[in-house]
Amino acid sequence: MYTKINAACEYIRDKFPGKIDIAIVLGSGLGPLANEIENPIVIDYSEIPHFPVPTLLGHDGKLIIGKIGDKTVCAMKGRFHYYEGHDMSTVTLPIRVFARLGIEKLILTNAAGGIRADYNPGTIVLIRDHISFFCPSPLRGPNMDEFGPRFKDMTEVYSKAAGEIAKAVAKEKGIYLPDGVYTFFHGPQFESPAEIQAIKAMGGDLAGMSTVPEAIVARHSGMTTLGLSLVTNKAAGLSTQELSHEEVMETAAIAEKNLVALVRGIIENW
Numbered sequence: 001m002y003t004k005i006n007a008a009c010e011y012i013r014d015k016f017p018g019k020i021d022i023a024i025v026l027g028s029g030l031g032p033l034a035n036e037i038e039n040p041i042v043i044d045y046s047e048i049p050h051f052p053v054p055t056l057l058g059h060d061g062k063l064i065i066g067k068i069g070d071k072t073v074c075a076m077k078g079r080f081h082y083y084e085g086h087d088m089s090t091v092t093l094p095i096r097v098f099a100r101l102g103i104e105k106l107i108l109t110n111a112a113g114g115i116r117a118d119y120n121p122g123t124i125v126l127i128r129d130h131i132s133f134f135c136p137s138p139l140r141g142p143n144m145d146e147f148g149p150r151f152k153d154m155t156e157v158y159s160k161a162a163g164e165i166a167k168a169v170a171k172e173k174g175i176y177l178p179d180g181v182y183t184f185f186h187g188p189q190f191e192s193p194a195e196i197q198a199i200k201a202m203g204g205d206l207a208g209m210s211t212v213p214e215a216i217v218a219r220h221s222g223m224t225t226l227g228l229s230l231v232t233n234k235a236a237g238l239s240t241q242e243l244s245h246e247e248v249m250e251t252a253a254i255a256e257k258n259l260v261a262l263v264r265g266i267i268e269n270w
């Protein structure tokens with residue numbers, strides 16, 4: 001694993017030797033955020049050693065490095081999901097690479113189903129915590145001592161301080177930004193209504209198929225993480241509509257403007 005991480009890291013360093021302040025992972029339909037990056041260096045995942053190529057509509061497969069305001073950022077347009085068949089070490093490979101590149105701050109974004117009654121499609125939610133019960137641990141196996149300890153504390157996976165910055169930016173821009181608990185589901189099938197009710201009773205506010213493995217590895221690697229979910233639909237059984245990836249993409253396209261404004265503001269102020 002170290003060999004893979006180092007090879008990917010060296011390839012990226014060769015293309016961009018400078019310091020990167022913040023890494024951003026762009027979720028389904030949220031790729032247009034990458035258009036905010038000035039003087040971009042675009043690297044195709046197919047060029048990066050050991051990076052797989054995303055199989056999914058709305059996930060491009062490009063790493064984009066450049067400026068937003070006075071910050072240097074590195075955005076992943078397209079991420080790797082467990083449901084695509086990757087093992088967890090591949091799902092989280094980019095996060096290890098970011099840590100190895102010396103990037104200290106990470107913004108994870110995703111599209112998610114809203115469980116809480118006040119989360120309507122289009123609502124952006126600040127991830128306060130997560131439920132990882134259904135997520136095979138990305139830290140399973142020999143511990144990567146160079147990154148972090150065997151038994152890592154997960155009390156504050158999502159930085160409270162970074163969350164306060166996000167809330168202040170949202171307030172200034174007039175964007176409603178509740179916080180909530182994100183629950184990982186394997187996918188690729190959407191959840192059943194009973195599963196959503198079970199999670200609701202357990203304190204889950206959002207349902208999604210990404211982010212948690214990445215956040216766990218970022219925490220293990222000592223990175224500071226901020227997570228944002230864009231609610232693209234009410235979770236299974238909470239509306240009469242059948243769930244579909246097309247609906248997820250359509251809502252993401254409509255609501256994306258607010259998310260772009262919010263993330264830009266967070267980057268400028270973090």
Ligand code: HPA
Nearest residue numbers: 111112113207208209235
């Ligand atoms: N469930 C899981 N993942 C999702 C959903 C959902 O309802 N919407 C967008 N991603």
